[in-house]
Amino acid sequence: MVLPLAMPALTATSAMGVGVEATRAALHGRRGGLSPCDLPGMPPGIWVGRVPGLEEVALPAELARFDCRNNRLAELALRQDGFAEAAEAAAARFGAHRVAVVLGTSTAGIAETEAAYARRDANGALPDDFDFAHTHDLHALPRYVRARLGLRGPAVSISTACTSGARSFLEAGALIAAGVCDAAVVGGVDTLCRMTLHGFNALELLSKAACRPCAADRDGISIGEAAGFALLMRPEDAPSGSPLLLGTGASADGHHMSSPHPEGLGAVAAMRAALDAAGGGAVDYINLHGTGTRANDAMEGVAVRTLFGDSVPCSSTKGWTGHTLGASGALEAVIAAICVADGLVPGCLGVEAPDPAFGVDVATGNRALPVRRVLSNSFGFGGSNCALVIGRA
């Protein structure tokens, strides 16, 4: 692999804010985006991280067949922070066929299918206007973004549950290193849908209030929706001072479909691989996967303690956004870049007493300190693990 790679354009949209500046202000102001769930047909008594105004977002007319909540969120995010313009500039510079689109999602536009099931006819058939390929299909996301940005490089759809967004950085890095492309639009988009909320409800993993990752008395996840995008290219092709992707690492647990390895062996392996790829330097802050479930956070505490003891401040930002699943790794990569730019360790939101069993330095209030490198963790069902190191040269 050829690392580092530069990220001359970044953007994120989640319940805590539309675009980088709103996200930054919410982090500094400690204003979370979670609220009681008011979407119809969802499990009762839960909180979610909903992006306001998605219902009003319109896709360009020529791409209307891609219309679904997931692609509307992608569209809203692409309009922020000059991201679409930066991708178009990369296409002009390298050639549109030399810019890949590599994006993660866990459920794409499956909310359209859920709605179509409610409109089945007397024979059980779905309505004729239901467009599987451009909404439900995982490939609908990179196809939409590729068409929207006028790119002609490879379109890659990644779906490794909650590591999807992080994993896109690693896969795009391989495409650039192997000479398939010169730049890539990477990231992840996932949106609220009944399958996900009822699924986590069936697993009894949903919090009854705003999630509080790392709290001693944490009681589960709040699900959120988000889009995070980054433009990746070689550092010599990007403006100096661009945030850098310094390291990527991945592993599998090979242990169980839904329970993490209790000692976090897979998590340790992914973090170690990312740190090695980054050249082995110190990190100043760890943005945890930190979902707020008993099992994930305990496992991650053990894994972080194994590698770092209590020497590195860590926190989860899911108290602001909820767990945005296949988007979380991309959203949190953007948050990591904000932390580096601002010298910020955002302490866990709503946590009075971190779990003492972790034995790590959990920040519960914001800290201002030099942050040169951030380690960002993502873990998912199927034993999928991915870690990124983001920072400065």
Place this chain on the structure above:
Amino acid sequence: MRCRIAGVGLLGPGLPGWAASRPILAGQAAWEAGPVALPPPAALPATERRRTSASVRLALAAAAEAAAASGLPPAELETVFASSNGDGAVVGAILEALSAEDGAISPTQFHNSVHNAAAGYWGIAAGSMRPSVSLGGHDDSFPSGLLQAAAATVARGAPVLFCAYDAPLPPPLQAHRPTEAPFAAALVLVPETHGAGTPLTVDLVETAAEGAAGPLASLVAGNPAARALPLLQALAAGRAGRIGLPLADGGAVVLELGAP
């Protein structure tokens, strides 16, 4: 991108494994459609084995055959799984359950609904902690998955097990995403310097015509994973050649298969 093919796996209608199907693929024996037997993955513990669905069994059968043929320890292979539909039976059952009065869904079905379920079961079966990625791709799952697997092999200098698989969706989804019989193809790709294995180059080009699959063309039309067939036919016949895999939204993946 240059690499080598060090092992092959296959499972499809009338194609019960790579080794057993070589005469058919090479054109030395006639092909007859038939049901696809999906063996429970022997390498999984019994509790996990019982939970595997048809699509997981399909993927793991082809993956295991390719890994064994490569002679490399399965636990040491990175993996790339590519599937258009994922586990349609599980997703369909969840959509049905969500439509019912109480909307309650099965927790086991939910964690089996993730697109990387087959990869997760593979990791458990192989005892592997190596990186694994699961891709979609709609009609391009085979070419875009192979492109990604070749890039991983070249960029990381490591052997990669690539498996493309797809099984039919249940009704009513099937009418909106028709997929015929189950089909899976798997390749172990190794770096060019590995020495052993059939040379393969994988490149992205502006345009190319789809490779022909002769008497197996109906399989290619019915399942995106079966777009592997022109490559497998050339491999089985020991025939060097160029195979085009045009992509739905423009561009094409082109394979150059060397002499074995």
